[in-house]
Amino acid sequence: MRISLRRRVATAAxxxxxxxxxxxxxxxxxxxxxxxxxxxxYFCGWKTYDATGTMYKTNAxxxxxxxxDNQFRTVSNRTSKFACLHDDANYGYDGNVGxxxxxxxxxxxxxxxxxxxxxxxxxxxxxxxxGWEPYPYWYANPQATAPAFGDLNGDKTSDVLAxxxxxxxxxxxxxxxxxxxxxxxxxxxxxxxxxxxxxxxGKEDVIAREASTGKLWLxxxxxxxxxxxxLLIGSxxxxxxxxxxxxxxxxxxxxxxxxAVEKSTGKLWLxPGTSTGALGARKLIxxxxxxxxxxxxxxxxxxxxxxxxxxxxxxSTGKLWLxPGKTGGLATRVLIGSGWNSMAAFLxxxxxxxDGYADMAAITNSSYSSNYGRxxxxxxxxxxxxxxxFQPGVMEDESWFDLNGQF
Ligand SMILES: [Ca+2]
Ligand SMILES: [Ca+2]
Ligand SMILES: [Ca+2]
Ligand SMILES: [Ca+2]
Numbered sequence: 001m002r003i004s005l006r007r008r009v010a011t012a013a014x015x016x017x018x019x020x021x022x023x024x025x026x027x028x029x030x031x032x033x034x035x036x037x038x039x040x041x042y043f044c045g046w047k048t049y050d051a052t053g054t055m056y057k058t059n060a061x062x063x064x065x066x067x068x069d070n071q072f073r074t075v076s077n078r079t080s081k082f083a084c085l086h087d088d089a090n091y092g093y094d095g096n097v098g099x100x101x102x103x104x105x106x107x108x109x110x111x112x113x114x115x116x117x118x119x120x121x122x123x124x125x126x127x128x129x130x131g132w133e134p135y136p137y138w139y140a141n142p143q144a145t146a147p148a149f150g151d152l153n154g155d156k157t158s159d160v161l162a163x164x165x166x167x168x169x170x171x172x173x174x175x176x177x178x179x180x181x182x183x184x185x186x187x188x189x190x191x192x193x194x195x196x197x198x199x200x201x202g203k204e205d206v207i208a209r210e211a212s213t214g215k216l217w218l219x220x221x222x223x224x225x226x227x228x229x230x231l232l233i234g235s236x237x238x239x240x241x242x243x244x245x246x247x248x249x250x251x252x253x254x255x256x257x258x259x260a261v262e263k264s265t266g267k268l269w270l271x272p273g274t275s276t277g278a279l280g281a282r283k284l285i286x287x288x289x290x291x292x293x294x295x296x297x298x299x300x301x302x303x304x305x306x307x308x309x310x311x312x313x314x315x316s317t318g319k320l321w322l323x324p325g326k327t328g329g330l331a332t333r334v335l336i337g338s339g340w341n342s343m344a345a346f347l348x349x350x351x352x353x354x355d356g357y358a359d360m361a362a363i364t365n366s367s368y369s370s371n372y373g374r375x376x377x378x379x380x381x382x383x384x385x386x387x388x389x390f391q392p393g394v395m396e397d398e399s400w401f402d403l404n405g406q407f
Contacts, residue, residue: 035109038076043083043100043120045072051109061121063090072117076109077102081122084129089118099129124166127402135162135170135178136379136399136406141354149196149248149256149300150350152204153225158349158359161206163192163405171225174352181226188212190239192407195246195298195348196256197221199231199277206407207233207246207258214239218277233278240264242291247298248308249273250285252327259285259296259310266291285329292316299348300358301325302336302388311348311360313340322388336389342368344376345406357384362393363400370395377401 034051038044045056051074056065059079065071069089077083077100087095098113125134140158143151150158157174161181164170169182186192191209198205203221210217216234219227238244241260247270250257255273262269268286271279290312297311307325312333314321318341323330344365352359364378372378372395379397382390400406 035074035076035106038078038106038109040078040104040106041080043079043122044076045112045117046074047071049073049111051076058120059122061091061119063119065089065118065120069118070116072112073115074109075100075112076106078104078106079122080104081124082126082129084121084123085112085114085117086119086121087114087116091119091121093131097129097131099126101126124168125164125402127164132399133178134164134166134168135172136403137176137397138162138172138174139176139396140174140349140352143351143354144356147350149194149204149298150348150352152194152221152223154203154223158352159225160347160349161192161194161407162403163187165402165404167404169227173225179225187404189217191244192405193244193246193258193298194407195248198233198246198256198273200255200275205277207244209234209238209244211239216244216279220277231277241269243293243296245296245298245310247310248300248325250308250325250328251283259298261286261290261293261296263291283328295343295346297346297348297360299360300350302358302384304386311336311346313343315341318342334388343380347379347406351384352381353383355383357386359384360390361396363406373398377403 037055042057042059056068080102083100085098096114128134138160143156146156152159159174160172162170163186167184167187169186170178171181172178189208190211194206196204198218199220203223205221206219208217214236216238218231218233220229222228240263242263243261245259247257247259251272257273258271260269266288268290269282270285271282274280293312294315295313299309299311302309303324309325310323312321318339320337320340322334322336343362345363347361350358360382362380364376366376377400378395379400380393381396382393
């Protein structure tokens, strides 16, 4: 069963369709040192090519520029946002649109890319300058029964969380829209995973690792797509682990468990969920060799025996292996595909199409090429079937570029 999509009439995902002016004509300041007159927190423009003379400044988006219309010849963006420079007033897209990266220090300044700038919009992420929403477009069909995982807001529809490059977290309910559920700060996390309920309240939760401390946090799901109070479930040391993957229940107590690979040894460890949301004593599942895998996926039940299964991608070959779950461990692996190294990330949030079989979606990297498209940021849907493996992938959306993770 396919998902019907509102396809974007879109530019190639590999390019934002922008004139990117991230590095301007940085250079020795002229004698007047006029670029330094632009205050921190402001976007500034000058009518001259050496940033001398009268200066325009704004710390908010400006829909029309009045006497400064088409006058910018030098610009400096000392805000913390991207400045979208539109040739059209009111942030239109008929003409050229350029983007100037944030540079609060003021060390980079130069030409605006166009002498026809008529409006300036300040946004958190560069993709927004390209006319895209800050979040990607996720579509899913309702399922007949409440799924065991992949449904943060409890509406029987698979949903996704996406982190943008500004560190905001967006909840994607499955109708193409996005809801801001994290206003910022999420870039402090260097691992994010979810799969079912860890805290024991029946609502799906998120586990995140804090990069600076190696602490592991459980963010309790609020059943709305938002996340509630966080609980410290790992006091440190988690940066020694790779591929943190919330998995589903391997121990057989009905609680979701966590997998992680120890970087120094290549061992695969299981951290069992407990009634408090904390993790129990870890259990060795794989004695070694797991460093040869560069992705683990808590897929759900592929073998249809009621037990969650693990998918892993082999770095050297791009092969995707199925490790069937059995009580307390993993059974002999089965090869289910090859060529998967062209994927940057995997989304396994249960039955997306609503036919009863868990599905997977993958986000492409720059090496991806098919009849449907090429390059990074494409969402390719892999529908589950009654037997192990997937239906052939179908490229469905191209809005998954310029993000900082999705899970
Ligand atoms: Ca949902
Ligand atoms: Ca919970
Ligand atoms: Ca299974
Ligand atoms: Ca399905």
